Amino acid sequence: MSFGRPKRQLLGAIAMLAPLPLPFNEVVGWPALGLFWLAVALFLWRTSGGELTPLPTWAMNLLGLAYLPVLFVDFVALWDGRLLRPLLHLALFALVAKLYGMRREKDKWHILLLAFFVFVAAMASSVHPTMILYLAFFLALIIQVLARFAGFHVLASYGVGEARRRFVPLRGVVLSSSLLTLLLAVPLFALLPRLGTPYVVGPGSGSGVLMGGAGLMEQVTLDVIGRIRTSRAVALRVSYETPPPANHEMRFRAGVYSEFRDNAWRRGQRRSRAVRRERDGFFHVAVGQAKAWMAIWLEPLASSDLVLPVETLALDLVTPTTLHLDEAGLISLRTPRSRSLNYRVGMAGEAALQLDPGLEEQWPTIERASGAAGVTPAISELARQVAGSGSKRQQAERLEDFLSSEYQYTLDLVGSQSDRPVEDFLLRWRRGHCEYFASSMVLMLRSLGIPARFVTGYLGGEYSPFEGYYVVRQSHAHAWVEAYLPATGWRTFDPTPAAGRPETRSAGWSHLFAQAYDYLVFRWDRYVLTYGFFDQVGIARRLLTWWSGWWRARSSATASAAAASESPSQQERGAGEDRADEPEFALTGLQLVPIALLIVGSAWWIWRHRPAFSGSRAYRLLRARIERHQAVPTAPSLGPLALAERLEAARPAAWAPARRVIELYLRESFGGQELDDDERRELQTALRDAIRGLRKTA
Amino acid sequence: MRARRTVPEGIRITKVGLWYILLAVLIAIPAANTGNNGLYMVEASLLALLVVSGIASRQNLRRLEVELSTPEEVYAHQAFSLGYTLRNAGRLWGRRFLVIAGIGAGKPVLVPHLPRGASRRGALELIANRRGWLRIPYLHLSSIYPLGLFRKGMRQRVGVELLVFPRLLDAGEYRVPKGGPVGERPSRRPGTGHELLSLRGFRPGDDRRGIHWKQTARTGDLVYMEREAERGARLSILFDNATGRLTDAAASDRFERLVSEAATAANHFLESGHEVELITRGQVVGFGSGPGQRRRILEALALVAPAETTQSPLTGTDPGTSCLRFALPGGDG
Numbered sequence A: 001m002s003f004g005r006p007k008r009q010l011l012g013a014i015a016m017l018a019p020l021p022l023p024f025n026e027v028v029g030w031p032a033l034g035l036f037w038l039a040v041a042l043f044l045w046r047t048s049g050g051e052l053t054p055l056p057t058w059a060m061n062l063l064g065l066a067y068l069p070v071l072f073v074d075f076v077a078l079w080d081g082r083l084l085r086p087l088l089h090l091a092l093f094a095l096v097a098k099l100y101g102m103r104r105e106k107d108k109w110h111i112l113l114l115a116f117f118v119f120v121a122a123m124a125s126s127v128h129p130t131m132i133l134y135l136a137f138f139l140a141l142i143i144q145v146l147a148r149f150a151g152f153h154v155l156a157s158y159g160v161g162e163a164r165r166r167f168v169p170l171r172g173v174v175l176s177s178s179l180l181t182l183l184l185a186v187p188l189f190a191l192l193p194r195l196g197t198p199y200v201v202g203p204g205s206g207s208g209v210l211m212g213g214a215g216l217m218e219q220v221t222l223d224v225i226g227r228i229r230t231s232r233a234v235a236l237r238v239s240y241e242t243p244p245p246a247n248h249e250m251r252f253r254a255g256v257y258s259e260f261r262d263n264a265w266r267r268g269q270r271r272s273r274a275v276r277r278e279r280d281g282f283f284h285v286a287v288g289q290a291k292a293w294m295a296i297w298l299e300p301l302a303s304s305d306l307v308l309p310v311e312t313l314a315l316d317l318v319t320p321t322t323l324h325l326d327e328a329g330l331i332s333l334r335t336p337r338s339r340s341l342n343y344r345v346g347m348a349g350e351a352a353l354q355l356d357p358g359l360e361e362q363w364p365t366i367e368r369a370s371g372a373a374g375v376t377p378a379i380s381e382l383a384r385q386v387a388g389s390g391s392k393r394q395q396a397e398r399l400e401d402f403l404s405s406e407y408q409y410t411l412d413l414v415g416s417q418s419d420r421p422v423e424d425f426l427l428r429w430r431r432g433h434c435e436y437f438a439s440s441m442v443l444m445l446r447s448l449g450i451p452a453r454f455v456t457g458y459l460g461g462e463y464s465p466f467e468g469y470y471v472v473r474q475s476h477a478h479a480w481v482e483a484y485l486p487a488t489g490w491r492t493f494d495p496t497p498a499a500g501r502p503e504t505r506s507a508g509w510s511h512l513f514a515q516a517y518d519y520l521v522f523r524w525d526r527y528v529l530t531y532g533f534f535d536q537v538g539i540a541r542r543l544l545t546w547w548s549g550w551w552r553a554r555s556s557a558t559a560s561a562a563a564a565s566e567s568p569s570q571q572e573r574g575a576g577e578d579r580a581d582e583p584e585f586a587l588t589g590l591q592l593v594p595i596a597l598l599i600v601g602s603a604w605w606i607w608r609h610r611p612a613f614s615g616s617r618a619y620r621l622l623r624a625r626i627e628r629h630q631a632v633p634t635a636p637s638l639g640p641l642a643l644a645e646r647l648e649a650a651r652p653a654a655w656a657p658a659r660r661v662i663e664l665y666l667r668e669s670f671g672g673q674e675l676d677d678d679e680r681r682e683l684q685t686a687l688r689d690a691i692r693g694l695r696k697t698a
Numbered sequence B: 001m002r003a004r005r006t007v008p009e010g011i012r013i014t015k016v017g018l019w020y021i022l023l024a025v026l027i028a029i030p031a032a033n034t035g036n037n038g039l040y041m042v043e044a045s046l047l048a049l050l051v052v053s054g055i056a057s058r059q060n061l062r063r064l065e066v067e068l069s070t071p072e073e074v075y076a077h078q079a080f081s082l083g084y085t086l087r088n089a090g091r092l093w094g095r096r097f098l099v100i101a102g103i104g105a106g107k108p109v110l111v112p113h114l115p116r117g118a119s120r121r122g123a124l125e126l127i128a129n130r131r132g133w134l135r136i137p138y139l140h141l142s143s144i145y146p147l148g149l150f151r152k153g154m155r156q157r158v159g160v161e162l163l164v165f166p167r168l169l170d171a172g173e174y175r176v177p178k179g180g181p182v183g184e185r186p187s188r189r190p191g192t193g194h195e196l197l198s199l200r201g202f203r204p205g206d207d208r209r210g211i212h213w214k215q216t217a218r219t220g221d222l223v224y225m226e227r228e229a230e231r232g233a234r235l236s237i238l239f240d241n242a243t244g245r246l247t248d249a250a251a252s253d254r255f256e257r258l259v260s261e262a263a264t265a266a267n268h269f270l271e272s273g274h275e276v277e278l279i280t281r282g283q284v285v286g287f288g289s290g291p292g293q294r295r296r297i298l299e300a301l302a303l304v305a306p307a308e309t310t311q312s313p314l315t316g317t318d319p320g321t322s323c324l325r326f327a328l329p330g331g332d333g
Helices: A004-017 A030-048 A057-077 A084-101 A105-124 A131-157 A162-167 A171-191 A224-228 A357-362 A377-387 A392-406 A421-429 A434-447 A509-529 A533-565 A568-608 A615-629 A640-650 A652-670 A677-697 B015-034 B037-060 B213-219 B249-271 B290-303
Strands: A219-221 A234-240 A251-257 A259-261 A264-266 A272-276 A292-298 A312-316 A322-326 A341-347 A452-459 A461-464 A469-473 A477-485 A489-493 A504-506 B006-013 B064-069 B079-088 B095-101 B109-114 B119-127 B132-143 B150-165 B190-201 B223-228 B234-239 B275-280 B283-288 B322-326
Touching (some): A004 A084, A004 A105, A030 A084, A057 A084, A105 A131, A105 B037, A131 B095, A224 A477, A251 A477, A377 A392, A392 A434, A392 A489, A421 A434, A434 A452, A434 A477, A509 B037, B006 B015, B037 B150, B064 B095, B064 B132, B079 B095, B109 B119, B132 B290, B150 B290, B213 B223, B249 B322, B283 B290
Parallel strands (some): B234 B275, B234 B322
Antiparallel strands (some): A251 A452, A312 A341, A452 A477, A461 A469, A477 A489, B275 B283
């Protein structure tokens, strides 16, 4: 094998890089990869020391047999339902075996193919944004390998030895080609046709983590929110499409709990009904007219529930046709999501927690919110003292004020292990986090006969200057209270002191890097990992809108210019006609532009790369015409000169130009002389004249 | 001779390129089937690399200038060197793995690397398959740069015309006949004629074929047989090309062989110091000697073509001069 050493080094390098993301994607374990790297490193070390003697064929066969038990264990004992793992183990083993056994030129292509297979598997199973770095590095390496191999091939063909290969620098070529390829791959990635929704391999979104969000579990203990709030992971991103309602506090409901048992809040059994998309394209979940709209990108939160602002009236989602509304007013999808979800929410000016009156009667939501579980005599006594007399609303407000002013907020989980944590919080410790405040108020309200429920979700967010949206993190998780007041229905109370409430704020410099990273991850998830058919349709629709707008502006400009020369009635009619034709024209134009570009581009390419009009082609054409016109009998054995002779007698008008065609054909094909441009033109003219001559005589 | 204009010759896919495209198609199927954007990224990168490779390949063959230096004499079926100077007139990139080839038979030449603004000199070994005018309208430049997926070709217009002399036959192929009574006027000075001038001792540098072995054996010393130069000897070469139209390849081959024999004879006698003339149907190259005459006769023979048959005999300009007559069997010679 020529240039054996540099070829082995390049292949070893590519084998080292190819499987790098596999352990991160949990496709191949670190021990397996470690063994593989060890073997490749040993191979590279031995190669750097000099020419490596390849393994003999019998050793390769023995290795193949030795791997069979491993394959068996992989498929039977360690089988986890994924075919990719044993296949990749096999590919990595084959890669090592091939590296050590490489002796023929074609072995290097086998190794490259195996490395490429591992690379494709790694790419297909990756979700993290760093996969783009992996792609870039692998691309640069594969360009280096292909360029070097091409060079070795050429140099070896011309007898140039290994000593002179360094005189062909390729570093700049590799760098510039890699950069150009990546730049060009971006529009190609966007334009390549998608047939369906994207399928993301791996656990969830780009972060690779399926998060348990605030209150998205069936059961919430009193320390859950405190734990969640220590996390900076993004739960959702919020962008206002229209100006938000005045004093909008960004309070998002995620879970509603009615039963307090064993010091934990539970959802309990709830009934739900289907909500279908209505004619206006929206899902209406409460009665009222939307005053503002916001867009939400919800991260995968291990739940089928949607996180929605308390003011939600209507929803706009692309994919599902049916949503489910439960008796606590929570909206859910049929199944939990494995990737981020985008939806729009139409909001009322204030909290819209009231269900359809029919449903309120049908579903015993109020009774559920009136359970006495967890209410101790001490709690009841304190509630009575604090609430005093007055209306239910006044009593609830007094309790809210009492808790928020007399108690301290802390994330230290004080008293969480006691038997009566709420009572301890109220009477002993007098400090805790939002779950303690909310649980205390719910139980106190219930002791007073006011139906109340425990609500979890998110409050506030961080404004991201990079894209103008709010990032709601797990640290914005919060718990609050909804109480049912006879006059007004369900109403939100938040007894947590202001110091303990998450805020809506603009990110400072300290958070800038976190915001930037979040921006990157969000964009990655949204526009790379989950980019699909509907995004392409959306882009086409936006282009169409832009085209229509441009066309409308152009039409109105033309109409105003012509206004002076037309009567008012003519102007009206003409404008109407323009408008009537405009959408069709715009649509057709937009569809035709890429098609026309494709056709023109293809035609240009074909014209530029058309084969030169050769003597042999002209002779073939001439012969075909002679046969068609039956000018002379043309047996396959009839040579060109004999053909010309026969033509002289049979078709004198065609003879002279045909003779010229044959001369040029013979000169080009057998005389070793290529025709120049003038001769090619002469050839075409002669062929044309000969065909005319054949027709005339016929 | 400098040429700038290049004509693309098209792209030919290599085996590596074929595999590359096959892989791109194979990746496209699961990508479209699953919608996995990781696979779409791989696919987009593969396609983009294909385009970049095409652009780099095209750039690699652009803005190249070729200067050719033609040889003095070119003979049919005999390799000759066509000197070239290849210059990279591009200002940005070096050129790599350029293969230069002429037309017809001949060995291509590799230029592994040509930095920007640099030039390389070399020679192309070419073989002209026939006598007459040899037109080299283009030089072929090709490269599999950068990745070896495609072989891209470009024709560099050079527009060179060379007159290819007839093939000179070597001694094994053809024995030059004696040209009649040669050496009419002995010159009394040493040369390569047929008359004996003297016998003398062998000196270093003498042709060993001139050793007189009998005298050497007799005397015990090497004796050299010095011959007279045949200065003033004259010969007419009568080449009868009145063969009519040659319709089959065998007749054409025989005609070409005859031209080569005439050229070989003319070359031989001119080198022997003869004055030689060439008479063909329609062309006379009068008596002369030396390299100039040799060139004139070879040029005439390079372009000689079959003429219409005629009954009139072909004669030399000087009736007293011995003649060598070349004609196809069945002709008047």
